[in-house]
Amino acid sequence: MNLTLRVWRQSGPTDAGRMVTYRVEDVSPDMSFLEMLDVLNERLILEGDDPIAFDHDCREGICGMCGMVINGVAHGEQRATTTCQLHMRHFEDGATITIEPWRAAPFPVVKDLVVDRSAFDRIIQAGGFVSVPAGSAPDAHSIPVRKEDADSAFDAATCIGCGACVAACPNGSASLFTAAKITHLSLLPQGQPERVSRAKAMVDQMDAEGFGGCTNTGECTAVCPKGIPLDTIAQMNSDYLKANTK
Amino acid sequence: MGSSNGKKAVMAVTGAVMVLFLILHMLGNLKIFFGRDSFNEYAHALRTLLEPIVPYRTVLTTLEILLVASVVLHMWAAISLARRAGKARPVKYVAKKSQAGGYTTHIMRFGGLTIALYVVWHLLDLTFGVVNPKGFNSAPADRMVAGFDPSRWWVTLIYVVAVVLVGLHLRHGVWSAFQTLGWANRARNKMLRLGAGLLAAGLVVGFLAPPLAITFGVVQ
Numbered sequence: 001m002n003l004t005l006r007v008w009r010q011s012g013p014t015d016a017g018r019m020v021t022y023r024v025e026d027v028s029p030d031m032s033f034l035e036m037l038d039v040l041n042e043r044l045i046l047e048g049d050d051p052i053a054f055d056h057d058c059r060e061g062i063c064g065m066c067g068m069v070i071n072g073v074a075h076g077e078q079r080a081t082t083t084c085q086l087h088m089r090h091f092e093d094g095a096t097i098t099i100e101p102w103r104a105a106p107f108p109v110v111k112d113l114v115v116d117r118s119a120f121d122r123i124i125q126a127g128g129f130v131s132v133p134a135g136s137a138p139d140a141h142s143i144p145v146r147k148e149d150a151d152s153a154f155d156a157a158t159c160i161g162c163g164a165c166v167a168a169c170p171n172g173s174a175s176l177f178t179a180a181k182i183t184h185l186s187l188l189p190q191g192q193p194e195r196v197s198r199a200k201a202m203v204d205q206m207d208a209e210g211f212g213g214c215t216n217t218g219e220c221t222a223v224c225p226k227g228i229p230l231d232t233i234a235q236m237n238s239d240y241l242k243a244n245t246k
Numbered sequence: 247m248g249s250s251n252g253k254k255a256v257m258a259v260t261g262a263v264m265v266l267f268l269i270l271h272m273l274g275n276l277k278i279f280f281g282r283d284s285f286n287e288y289a290h291a292l293r294t295l296l297e298p299i300v301p302y303r304t305v306l307t308t309l310e311i312l313l314v315a316s317v318v319l320h321m322w323a324a325i326s327l328a329r330r331a332g333k334a335r336p337v338k339y340v341a342k343k344s345q346a347g348g349y350t351t352h353i354m355r356f357g358g359l360t361i362a363l364y365v366v367w368h369l370l371d372l373t374f375g376v377v378n379p380k381g382f383n384s385a386p387a388d389r390m391v392a393g394f395d396p397s398r399w400w401v402t403l404i405y406v407v408a409v410v411l412v413g414l415h416l417r418h419g420v421w422s423a424f425q426t427l428g429w430a431n432r433a434r435n436k437m438l439r440l441g442a443g444l445l446a447a448g449l450v451v452g453f454l455a456p457p458l459a460i461t462f463g464v465v466q
Contacts, residue, residue, distance in 0.1 A: 072339060212334035238427075
């Protein structure tokens, strides 16, 4: 496959940045999107150019490090797929592909396609935990959990914090990420003591980071590689309103 | 109330007040099909509701104050959330493709603005009679029938466009209110979305029936 790439290049946080066009030839349809970029980067290095910086780690779709907006869609048009698990067979030979970083004020560009997602860490630090006495692990069956709650909590817990929801949201909202983390804990018995204070702390931190508000467009859940459902946001709203009406 | 979630809750509650008003308003409009007298009596009854326990127009004025407050708060929340959203994405995408099918979700702000402009016109036309051929000192039914006269077909057209926009606004807005207040969940979502669609469609049909009937001469 031969492709034309239009990639966002930005040498550092203060650089204005621009789209640069590259030709990539002899791409195997079995390559992942990141491997295709690796091929281009090897050539750029040989030619004495600066390789395109992008985040990646496990390349198995479970770590949440990779992510870029491909042809206007976070992680590309293949549903429920991270960029590292997106394969070149989903593209046409001779296609032009536009690649941009996540765009949000709380996710400043570090370099090229790499953005700083520390804002997510601070939302987690605000309340995305349960305070339990450390010690030996309790027996797995000592606290009963309803099967439905366990399933829903697990669905929410599959969030890998990649930030695609923010990138896709027309408002630059982090509601799906924050809601997934809140729902994951608020459905389980261990999360109950801090349930209400957690929702308030995490939502307030989300606001403080400068993320936009949710308008329920559903763009986030459509691009989420883990398919986190929109009703986690209803759960977050419910917990948050309880925190503010008590 | 200052947080983004708080503002969303304000939008949901004030939106609900306006939807309840629209349902009553639509039912009232349909009185025109029972004749001008029926419509005028209804308009009079609105002003004399709970008389003589309370003075003339007490209930109606109270409702009007509640409505104006709802409109102002709804717009305040919408504007401040839109500004927050603008600040959250200072650099736009070169290419951006929507992945969630519902186009109605993307015209909420534009739709709301258009509806607000329309409401100004609507009040000048049928409430204050400023731009109505019959003027303020006329029977409500006369204003309505003269307002949608075939010669003023463009007024009917403005009305049709505005009502359809209200319908689209509510198709997303009504479900959205439940989501914002935390009452939506996986089991209820299908029903809530269907209910929002049916409510929006019902309001569009109910609001369009009288003016179209007048313009096409069904109601004289």
